[in-house]
Amino acid sequence: MPETIEDDSVGIVETQIIHFSEALMLECEKTLAEYDIAYETYGELNADASNAILICHALSGDQHAAGYHSMDDKKPGWWDSAIGPGKAIDTNRFFVVSINNLGGCKGSSGPNTINPETGAFWGPDFPIVTVKDWVKCQYRFMQSLNIEHWCAVIGGSLGGMQVLQWAIDYPDLIKHAVVIAAAPKLSAQNIAFNEVARQSIMSDPDFCDGHYLAKETVPRRGLMLARMLGHITYLSDDAMRDKFGRELREGKLNFGFDVDFQVESYLRYQGRSFVDRFDANTYLLMTKTLDYFDPASEYGDELAQALNKTNAQFLVISFTSDWRFAPERSREITRALLEAEKRVSHIEIDANQGHDAFLIPIPHYMNVFGSYMKNVAEDLS
Amino acid sequence: MTQAIEHLHGIENGGLRADLDIISGWIQPGTKVLDLGCGDGTLLAHLRDQHQVLGYGLEIDRFNIEVCVEKNINVIQANLNHGLKSYFADKRFDCVIMSQTLQATEQPDLLIEEMLRVGAEGIVTFPNMAHWSARLQLGLQGIMPVTKNLPNQWFNTPNVHLCTLNDFEKLCLKHDIQILERAVVDHSHKKGGWLTNLFPNLLGEIAIYRFRRNP
Numbered sequence: 001m002p003e004t005i006e007d008d009s010v011g012i013v014e015t016q017i018i019h020f021s022e023a024l025m026l027e028c029e030k031t032l033a034e035y036d037i038a039y040e041t042y043g044e045l046n047a048d049a050s051n052a053i054l055i056c057h058a059l060s061g062d063q064h065a066a067g068y069h070s071m072d073d074k075k076p077g078w079w080d081s082a083i084g085p086g087k088a089i090d091t092n093r094f095f096v097v098s099i100n101n102l103g104g105c106k107g108s109s110g111p112n113t114i115n116p117e118t119g120a121f122w123g124p125d126f127p128i129v130t131v132k133d134w135v136k137c138q139y140r141f142m143q144s145l146n147i148e149h150w151c152a153v154i155g156g157s158l159g160g161m162q163v164l165q166w167a168i169d170y171p172d173l174i175k176h177a178v179v180i181a182a183a184p185k186l187s188a189q190n191i192a193f194n195e196v197a198r199q200s201i202m203s204d205p206d207f208c209d210g211h212y213l214a215k216e217t218v219p220r221r222g223l224m225l226a227r228m229l230g231h232i233t234y235l236s237d238d239a240m241r242d243k244f245g246r247e248l249r250e251g252k253l254n255f256g257f258d259v260d261f262q263v264e265s266y267l268r269y270q271g272r273s274f275v276d277r278f279d280a281n282t283y284l285l286m287t288k289t290l291d292y293f294d295p296a297s298e299y300g301d302e303l304a305q306a307l308n309k310t311n312a313q314f315l316v317i318s319f320t321s322d323w324r325f326a327p328e329r330s331r332e333i334t335r336a337l338l339e340a341e342k343r344v345s346h347i348e349i350d351a352n353q354g355h356d357a358f359l360i361p362i363p364h365y366m367n368v369f370g371s372y373m374k375n376v377a378e379d380l381s
Numbered sequence: 382m383t384q385a386i387e388h389l390h391g392i393e394n395g396g397l398r399a400d401l402d403i404i405s406g407w408i409q410p411g412t413k414v415l416d417l418g419c420g421d422g423t424l425l426a427h428l429r430d431q432h433q434v435l436g437y438g439l440e441i442d443r444f445n446i447e448v449c450v451e452k453n454i455n456v457i458q459a460n461l462n463h464g465l466k467s468y469f470a471d472k473r474f475d476c477v478i479m480s481q482t483l484q485a486t487e488q489p490d491l492l493i494e495e496m497l498r499v500g501a502e503g504i505v506t507f508p509n510m511a512h513w514s515a516r517l518q519l520g521l522q523g524i525m526p527v528t529k530n531l532p533n534q535w536f537n538t539p540n541v542h543l544c545t546l547n548d549f550e551k552l553c554l555k556h557d558i559q560i561l562e563r564a565v566v567d568h569s570h571k572k573g574g575w576l577t578n579l580f581p582n583l584l585g586e587i588a589i590y591r592f593r594r595n596p
Binding site: 334345 | 413435437443446447449450451453454455456457458459467468469470473
């Protein structure tokens with residue numbers, strides 16, 4: 001917990017909720033009659049509302065991107081390293097908006113909230129939402145804040161996919177697109193990992209076909225396994241070797257099936273703590289959102305065609321040791337942008353932390369990102 | 382190091398360095414340009430601001446990249462030795478420039494082919510290994526030349542494929558490449574006088590060529 005708040009922190013922040021009563025038609029052809037969106041903001045909106053930035057979160061992220069909810073918090077928001085006064089996304093200059101996506105589990109309508117039509121938990125009946133649905137929903141959200149355009153939309157991983165979708169779907173409402181550690185669509189291997197995660201959740205007897213909340217239980221083992229698997233894909237082989245090697249937890253082999261190695265203990269800890277903060281149905285839903293993302297599919301499978309109508313300036317960032325969304329996947333995005341003659345810079349950061357590197361304040365990464373954002377700020381007037 | 386960077390990318394006498402000035406004079410306004418090994422983006426910034434060029438740079442050095450991003454240059458972090466295939470389809474550019482980089486690449490001949498694959502024209506500049514000062518050092522002293530343009534020793538030089546004007550022109554002939562323009566400048570990047578232009582391979586320190594595929 002922070003004893004004092006650092007000078008470059010946004011400080012104590014609060015989640016707010018906006019209720020939308022206008023129906024939202026989804027890609028799955030189901031309609032949400034009404035819904036809530038939980039969000040946080042950092043910094044001040046300027047007089048002509050030109051300095052707003054949207055932060056898009058990844059699979060297990062939420063609206064709490066920076067600062068602390070209270071002095072009792074153990075950790076700040078998930079991207080505190082990049083958002084704050086004087087940081088890459090400088091809250092002295094920008095008004096930063098971070099929302100919990102639809103289907104999430106941190107206050108926005110999702111499987112763990114009440115379906116107003118039935119009065120019961122949505123559970124597995126919450127419709128599967130796509131990145132396109134999210135972006136549409138974020139667009140409505142933007143209107144409700146009286147923001148006419150984003151000076152930048154920024155996100156990593158699944159967040160980066162939302163940035164791409166924004167640039168494609170609302171080309172005139174986004175001036176800069178920062179796409180970090182993302183991919184234009186998932187590979188068969190990516191989908192395969194997601195499927196194993198889903199199977200581990202759904203095969204947990206406590207899953208109860210998704211109605212576990214109604215039965216006052218939680219598929220702990222399944223969700224924990226899914227997170228353990230996911231976590232392996234977020235780290236690189238090198239990062240794991242550096243962090244754990246073959247270090248033994250008790251200094252000796254126990255010749256049993258309980259924890260011998262530190263890495264096992266770490267994964268179990270990550271899995272267990274995830275269960276306490278995340279909802280299994282949301283995890284299922286968001287992995288499907290990832291699997292379905294393929295903006296080129298609407299444009300004859302030509303990504304360059306999909307990006308052709310974008311007007312944003314792009315910054316694409318990838319990390320050398322990321323194997324979940326490897327640098328080649330980011331290059332596909334950049335190649336398509338170049339083919340469409342769009343303004344783009346592509347930076348490949350030398351990092352050994354794997355996919356997780358996008359959350360780590362690596363100096364070269366933060367320098368480039370910060371410089372780019374300074375130009376975004378200068379572009380405001 | 383600072384000296385080397387100034388040497389390669391600096392601005393002299395408050396204007397654009399003479400070789401870059403020659404290059405920018407060869408670029409048509411409003412065209413699309415790729416600069417391979419764009420350094421700190423000086424040329425691209427000039428072409429963008431003065432010639433309304435849509436420019437992109439490839440660069441490997443992270444410090445140069447930070448400066449490019451600061452200057453709001455479109456820069457792609459990439460290793461030229463891996464070729465241009467992962468980023469560029471055929472004939473995307475009006476002109477592809479490679480300034481003071483050719484001699485440090487692994488396969489200059491293949492890279493020149495790549496330049497003409499992605500662009501209609503190419504421009505290269507390189508230090509001339511047949512300049513009289515280099516000839517004197519190798520011919521009389523029997524040592525690998527160290528000059529203002531080639532400041533490194535043989536054991537630590539990044540310049541693994543040095544050549545002369547004659548070498549370059551022979552390569553162009555072999556690869557069916559038409560030379561459109563040639564210029565030479567001295568070590569302080571001053572444009573060559575009449576004598577230099579008469580004996581470019583002896584008196585020119587830096588060679589600048591504009592070329593395309595033979596029509």
